[in-house]
Amino acid sequence: MARRIVHQLVDDLDGSVLEVGEGETVLFSLDGTAYEIDLTDQNAAAFREVLAPYVDAARRVSASRSSSTAAPRRRKPSQDYAAVREWAKENGYQVSDRGRVPATVLEAYEAAH
Structure with a gap:
């Protein structure tokens, strides 16, 4: 007996199955948390359209400012x-x-x- 495992990509918003080459994974951040969502091309366009006025009014921030606190300084393990x-x-x-x-x-x- 053979076993076949099938992975399907599904639109996270409406549950529709995305065929190979369809849809996209959209990355976005809000309040310091990064998200990703798999959407059909149509839902991805609608998502961008809804966000457009906010994106147009916003200031772009570099990825390095994602954290408000500095990383703790690590000491050298071989320090005498x-x-x-x-x-x-x-x-x-x-x-x-x-x-x-x-x-x-x-x-x-x-x-x-």
């Missing part, structure tokens, strides 16, 4: 913090013997080496 602390103390920085080394100290250490 004992050496950083020793260097910091020799150069007038106040650092504890344990715990997190302040970013300003790490930056100064990296700039000096």
Whole structure:
């Protein structure tokens, strides 16, 4: 016995089956969330027509501004913090013997080496 798996692309709005080469996946964002929707050519055109006045009045934003917070800085996994602390103390920085080394100290250490 054979088994056949069939994947059908369906219009997410009206449920109609999209044949190979028909329809499109439309990408859009709203309130910081990105979406995609599979639509027939007709529904995609209607979607764009509804959005047209808003798009015309809007300002374009680059993809890099999608997040309002900066990505956390990752420290180097091979960083020798004992050496950083020793260097910091020799150069007038106040650092504890344990715990997190302040970013300003790490930056100064990296700039000096």
